[in-house]
Amino acid sequence: MTQGFLSKNPSVLIFLSALALFTLVITFLSNAYGAELISTSMVKTLGKTLCLCLIAIAMDLVWGYMGILSLGHFAFFGLGGYMVGMWLMYARTRDIVLQSNAGLPLTPQELSDAIASQIFGVVGTSELPAIWAFAGSLPAQLALVLLVPGLLALVFGWLAFRSRVTGVYLSILTQAMTLALALYLFQNDSGLRGNNGLSGLQNIPGLAWAGQDRLSVWFLWASALALGLCYLAAAFTVSGKFGSVMRAIRDDEARVRFLGYPVEGYKLFVFTLTALIAAIAGALYYPQAGIINPAEIAPIASIYLAVWVAIGGRGRLWGAVFGAAFVSLVSTWFTGGRAPDLNLGFYTVKWVDWWQVLLGLSFVMVTLFAPKGLSGLVDLLDGLRPPQRRGAPLGPNEGALQEREAQE
Amino acid sequence: MSGLLEVSGISVTFDGFRAINNLSFSIGAAELRAVIGPNGAGKTTFMDIVTGKTRPDEGRVLWGERSIDLLKLDEAHIAREGIGRKFQRPTVFEDQTVAENLMMALKANRSPWRVLFWKPASADHARVEELAAQVGLGEALTRKSGELSHGQKQWLEIGMLLAQEPRLLLVDEPAAGMTLAEREQTTSLLVDLAKTHAVVVVEHDMDFVRRLNCKVTVLHEGAVLAEGSLDHVTANQQVIEVYLGR
Numbered sequence: 001m002t003q004g005f006l007s008k009n010p011s012v013l014i015f016l017s018a019l020a021l022f023t024l025v026i027t028f029l030s031n032a033y034g035a036e037l038i039s040t041s042m043v044k045t046l047g048k049t050l051c052l053c054l055i056a057i058a059m060d061l062v063w064g065y066m067g068i069l070s071l072g073h074f075a076f077f078g079l080g081g082y083m084v085g086m087w088l089m090y091a092r093t094r095d096i097v098l099q100s101n102a103g104l105p106l107t108p109q110e111l112s113d114a115i116a117s118q119i120f121g122v123v124g125t126s127e128l129p130a131i132w133a134f135a136g137s138l139p140a141q142l143a144l145v146l147l148v149p150g151l152l153a154l155v156f157g158w159l160a161f162r163s164r165v166t167g168v169y170l171s172i173l174t175q176a177m178t179l180a181l182a183l184y185l186f187q188n189d190s191g192l193r194g195n196n197g198l199s200g201l202q203n204i205p206g207l208a209w210a211g212q213d214r215l216s217v218w219f220l221w222a223s224a225l226a227l228g229l230c231y232l233a234a235a236f237t238v239s240g241k242f243g244s245v246m247r248a249i250r251d252d253e254a255r256v257r258f259l260g261y262p263v264e265g266y267k268l269f270v271f272t273l274t275a276l277i278a279a280i281a282g283a284l285y286y287p288q289a290g291i292i293n294p295a296e297i298a299p300i301a302s303i304y305l306a307v308w309v310a311i312g313g314r315g316r317l318w319g320a321v322f323g324a325a326f327v328s329l330v331s332t333w334f335t336g337g338r339a340p341d342l343n344l345g346f347y348t349v350k351w352v353d354w355w356q357v358l359l360g361l362s363f364v365m366v367t368l369f370a371p372k373g374l375s376g377l378v379d380l381l382d383g384l385r386p387p388q389r390r391g392a393p394l395g396p397n398e399g400a401l402q403e404r405e406a407q408e
Numbered sequence: 409m410s411g412l413l414e415v416s417g418i419s420v421t422f423d424g425f426r427a428i429n430n431l432s433f434s435i436g437a438a439e440l441r442a443v444i445g446p447n448g449a450g451k452t453t454f455m456d457i458v459t460g461k462t463r464p465d466e467g468r469v470l471w472g473e474r475s476i477d478l479l480k481l482d483e484a485h486i487a488r489e490g491i492g493r494k495f496q497r498p499t500v501f502e503d504q505t506v507a508e509n510l511m512m513a514l515k516a517n518r519s520p521w522r523v524l525f526w527k528p529a530s531a532d533h534a535r536v537e538e539l540a541a542q543v544g545l546g547e548a549l550t551r552k553s554g555e556l557s558h559g560q561k562q563w564l565e566i567g568m569l570l571a572q573e574p575r576l577l578l579v580d581e582p583a584a585g586m587t588l589a590e591r592e593q594t595t596s597l598l599v600d601l602a603k604t605h606a607v608v609v610v611e612h613d614m615d616f617v618r619r620l621n622c623k624v625t626v627l628h629e630g631a632v633l634a635e636g637s638l639d640h641v642t643a644n645q646q647v648i649e650v651y652l653g654r
Contacts, residue, residue: 261523
């Protein structure tokens, strides 16, 4: 990734600058570091939005560029969150147990039992399940953030792609995967506290002194950094010959085989890579959300992801980022109960109830009238011909603007 | 005879219909061969089997000096072994430019990691430009291949085939949709290639085959009906009955 790469892809530079500017502006308006104009919960919402933008990049790579409509990427997102959540919960409970036993020495066994009964009392056991073996170690759990979703994607992808399942059948398979995982995690004896999920994740062990005001900004930085780096990596991936092969597989995979490219290998590669991106996004998202439970990986979450990317415009990275930021922030606004009711005289439209309908309608409208998504409209404004990709530098600015507008 | 490709005794049945029936075929390392036959004679199925798209029920397909069994390999692997194919309907990646199409086809390592970090050297750019010029698309390198005319797409696909540097070229109806001048150009290109490559041309057009001036294999009902020079096979009574006499 030299200067040549950036000069050939000016939109990457613009995106990164916009992201940096956005992060700075939020920082200087936050409670912890500046003008105290933005509440801590809003900073968290924006930080979470950046994580959603990150998984949207993953979705755009796998769907927009490669043509695999995965409806299961939130499984990887959720698993990443669970993995980091295990450490957060374990380490914090350990601190609490040690505190309440102040002065009294505990044997490792006693300590472990005390932690287990604290965490698992809610599901009626006091034994630490085997999968919590590494929960006491931050480096181990961080490694698992990548290993567990990566391995799941690798095994699932290998089985699915090897038997050449494509199109809608593959989408259904990915749905089945995420549904099965969610149902499994709903069970109390799955070892991850069933439908209670993991909670209290916003309290970072060892950083209690920093307070939520500062933590929220730090996580915003971390999310922005991850988004920036992954955007750069994704732009690099799609810009060269690899990107050519990805788009070729999307358009005519049989033909790509006759050129000598191992299509299944490429699909597996991209599927696993995007699962890793999704896992990183999840690991950054849930400490900001504070709680994770199996409902988060229900199939509907992954369908929303596809909707964001479709509305933003698939096949271009900033389009996906824009779609995720725009739709999720608007969705937060509408479902937050702050959107004014629409009085039609005979009926009052309460947006909390009607938002889903509006979202569904706009999805249909975008599919019918702007198949390239909202970012495709920028092409029209610029007078660019629609097939030209990566050629519309206005976009990232607009994406960032949207985010700033939404928080003011 | 030690050929580059040795196909022996292959048969394939689709839903009870015998598309290929005990077919044997062989071609040397530098040879031009025309395959003709009426519709449904099994020409395309034959190509599908050689390129790995279809698996025969029985028979053997051996390749190269080391007699590699092609039936054990998948399409991509067979292509990497050096068998290139041009389809009847031009299939290029319409969303991408002519240069991108050629660059993708260019002979290089095909594994994902290597492709991800692959950077075109100046020699690769030069080769792409040379190929584009050879197929008359030198001016169109930055154009989307979807904007090209039907004939230009045919040429682009031939360019992609050449970029792969295969040892065996399977060419399905190269003259379809081409003007007379373009046909002559195609003929000379194929004849030229056959000096160093094995080239199999499937064609309907008898004039075109005559211009190729090469050994002809006539397929009928999935089997070889006759083989030899065009004059030899057209004199064959059976060939006249099933194909030419209609």
